[in-house]
Amino acid sequence: MSKKSNNTNNIKREIATRAYTNERTILGKKKVQVSFMDQFVLRATKLKSEKHLLAKASNLRKVFTGLDLVLLGLGGIVGAGVFVLTGMAARNYAGPAVVLSYLIALLASLITALSYSEFATCIPTSGSAYNFISITFGELFAYITGWNLVIELTVGGAAVARGFTSYFATLVGLKPPDLRIRVIEGVIELDFLALLLVTLVSILIIGGVEQTKKFQYIALSVCLSAIFFVLAVGSTEVKIENYTPFVPPEFGWKGVMSAASVVFFAFIGFDTVATMAEETIEPCRNLPIGILGSLAISGFLYCSMAAVITGMVPYDEINIDAPFSTVFYTTGHDWAAVAVSSGAVLCIVTSCLACLLSQPRVYLAMARDGLLPGIIAELHPTLGTPVYASLLTWALTGFLTFLFDINILAQMVSIGTLAIFCGVNLALLVRRYTPKEVSFDDFDTRVPVLMRAVYLLMSCFILSYSLHYGLALWIKITSGIALVLCTYSFYALGEFLNAPTEKQFKTPLVPLIPILGVLATSQLIVCLGSLALIRFSLVSLASLVSYLCIDYVRCCSPHLNEEIDGEKNIKD
Numbered sequence: 001m002s003k004k005s006n007n008t009n010n011i012k013r014e015i016a017t018r019a020y021t022n023e024r025t026i027l028g029k030k031k032v033q034v035s036f037m038d039q040f041v042l043r044a045t046k047l048k049s050e051k052h053l054l055a056k057a058s059n060l061r062k063v064f065t066g067l068d069l070v071l072l073g074l075g076g077i078v079g080a081g082v083f084v085l086t087g088m089a090a091r092n093y094a095g096p097a098v099v100l101s102y103l104i105a106l107l108a109s110l111i112t113a114l115s116y117s118e119f120a121t122c123i124p125t126s127g128s129a130y131n132f133i134s135i136t137f138g139e140l141f142a143y144i145t146g147w148n149l150v151i152e153l154t155v156g157g158a159a160v161a162r163g164f165t166s167y168f169a170t171l172v173g174l175k176p177p178d179l180r181i182r183v184i185e186g187v188i189e190l191d192f193l194a195l196l197l198v199t200l201v202s203i204l205i206i207g208g209v210e211q212t213k214k215f216q217y218i219a220l221s222v223c224l225s226a227i228f229f230v231l232a233v234g235s236t237e238v239k240i241e242n243y244t245p246f247v248p249p250e251f252g253w254k255g256v257m258s259a260a261s262v263v264f265f266a267f268i269g270f271d272t273v274a275t276m277a278e279e280t281i282e283p284c285r286n287l288p289i290g291i292l293g294s295l296a297i298s299g300f301l302y303c304s305m306a307a308v309i310t311g312m313v314p315y316d317e318i319n320i321d322a323p324f325s326t327v328f329y330t331t332g333h334d335w336a337a338v339a340v341s342s343g344a345v346l347c348i349v350t351s352c353l354a355c356l357l358s359q360p361r362v363y364l365a366m367a368r369d370g371l372l373p374g375i376i377a378e379l380h381p382t383l384g385t386p387v388y389a390s391l392l393t394w395a396l397t398g399f400l401t402f403l404f405d406i407n408i409l410a411q412m413v414s415i416g417t418l419a420i421f422c423g424v425n426l427a428l429l430v431r432r433y434t435p436k437e438v439s440f441d442d443f444d445t446r447v448p449v450l451m452r453a454v455y456l457l458m459s460c461f462i463l464s465y466s467l468h469y470g471l472a473l474w475i476k477i478t479s480g481i482a483l484v485l486c487t488y489s490f491y492a493l494g495e496f497l498n499a500p501t502e503k504q505f506k507t508p509l510v511p512l513i514p515i516l517g518v519l520a521t522s523q524l525i526v527c528l529g530s531l532a533l534i535r536f537s538l539v540s541l542a543s544l545v546s547y548l549c550i551d552y553v554r555c556c557s558p559h560l561n562e563e564i565d566g567e568k569n570i571k572d
Contacts, residue, residue, distance in 0.1 A: 044139055044551070045137075046138055047135060048369075053127075053131055053135070054123070062279055063210060064209075064213075064279055065286060066285065066293075069289065069290020069293075069294070072354060073294025073295065076270075077268075078298050085265060086263070089262050090323075091318045095316075096310040099307050099310070102263055104520075105266070106267065108264065108421075108517070111425070112520075113291050114507045115428040115514055115517060116129075116271070119431075120288075120505075121504040122504050124277040124283035124284075126278045126361035127366070128149065128271060128361070129149055130142050130146040130362055130366060132427050137423075139369070146366050149362050149416075150363070151539060152416050153355045154355075154396050157198065157352050158397050160348050164194055164348045170322045171338065179191070192402070198352065198398045199398065202390060206391075209384075212357060216350055219346045223343055226340055229336075237311075238307075238312060258528075269354055270291050271417075284505065325341040325344065356393055360386045361386070376388050415533065419521075421517065421521045424517075426457060426514070429449070429510070429514050430453050432496045434497060449493070458482075459482035461525075463483055465526050486515075496510070
């Protein structure tokens with residue numbers, strides 16, 4: 001497709017485009033022939049303005065307080081990890097040292113949570129990381145981030161729903177396989193009960209946020225009661241000898257780090273809090289409370305629960321499907337096993353609810369930008385909920401829930417989550433050192449910071465890879481020196497050009513904190529192994545292909561110019 005313009009700014013824009021495409025263009029008569037690829041680069045790298053995102057915000061009801069967000073985050077975090085992943089991580093990766101794995105994952109999460117808190121208070125709209133990336137790196141990277149975020153929430157909800165079946169089976173005196181139809185061993189198992197859970201929770205969410213909050217309060221109260229019950233009763237059965245060896249020789253510290261990359265999935269619930277920013281009362285105050293508060297409390301509970309279960313029985317005797325209920329059966333506390341299973345069932349329901357509540361908000365943000373059908377952005381006229389986005393969430397989550405084994409699901413979600421967190425930390429660095437409302441044309445302004453971000457990312461991954469796989473010492477030293485130099489290069493840039501206002505949350509110790517976040521997430525990504533990287537690459541490639549198709553349709557649309565002009569007017 002071709003486009004003509006006599007505007008001098010368009011000529012400058014074309015010159016910038018040629019720097020990416022190396023295409024020959026005649027500029028002598030100020031009549032520029034722009035190819036589809038040229039236009040694609042422009043739109044893909046176009047930065048969204050904060051004013052534009054805030055202007056496109058819908059009439060979602062503001063109902064969440066700081067306490068609401070803490071409880072929502074706890075519901076999303078606790079059920080997913082402590083009752084589902086702890087047993088698998090202890091038995092297959094780290095043994096009693098799974099406590100350290102949780103501490104490592106918590107530290108990485110807290111660092112990233114600080115970056116999330118700053119972005120969420122500056123841009124209190126639905127979309128979370130999708131919007132954070134769109135204002136920093138452009139639409140293409142935001143689109144890839146959006147689909148990885150969708151996969152995170154979809155697969156996370158599905159994994160938790162399958163955990164519900166396991167604990168429910170234990171509660172009624174059955175084994176988890178008794179409630180599933182096995183098709184392919186360890187891969188495909190039909191789970192009707194988990195599908196029913198996803199369906200009922202989706203109906204609850206569509207019915208309105210207020211009733212969802214009430215249900216979350218009740219279910220989470222029972223969940224926390226079950227956790228404290230486990231800690232009180234289980235601590236009396238702890239045997240010190242079960243902690244020896246603390247780091248089993250067959251796993252080593254490599255296993256501890258691998259376990260950390262797996263249980264990191266248990267902390268992603270704080271991300272669900274950020275997706276509710278548009279529905280939060282006083283977001284500048286309440287969002288950091290919700291994100292950081294829920295993460296700190298859940299981290300304490302995780303470490304305590306992991307210490308109790310690995311102390312009650314040897315790590316190699318822990319049941320993967322329903323670890324806490326079965327360990328009480330093993331120690332002769334049948335009545336306690338029933339109580340734990342009852343609490344775990346509701347705890348997992350709250351986690352599933354948090355995933356299914358957050359996911360439609362991501363679809364909503366992408367639909368507003370024209371990257372999904374416009375009908376998905378429509379709200380119910382009475383309930384004020386994104387009903388079509390919620391139906392899409394139910395369909396995708398229900399499909400995965402019904403078919404796939406929980407181990408497959410947990411591995412699928414971790415890599416995407418870590419990549420998103422790494423991107424958010426990088427985005428905070430770039431945002432702080434880039435002036436507000438910078439356009440694609442401003443190469444002299446954008447490139448110095450972007451190149452530093454690229455070098456930082458490369459040095460972190462090389463250092464992490466060399467440490468994990470025991471590469472030569474000179475590689476470790478060289479990559480470490482490169483990381484130090486990258487850190488110094490950010491300090492050398494001087495004062496921040498785009499710092500938060502006094503009313504907004506401000507991440508401390510920038511650029512050190514986000515750099516540590518990039519390093520921590522890079523290390524955890526490397527620990528997941530090559531198969532996880534391949535899965536992430538395939539998802540990103542599929543996102544790129546679909547974006548090309550969507551962009552071609554938009555390019556041919558007669559309403560494209562109107563949309564671009566509208567955004568310019570908002571900026572002005």
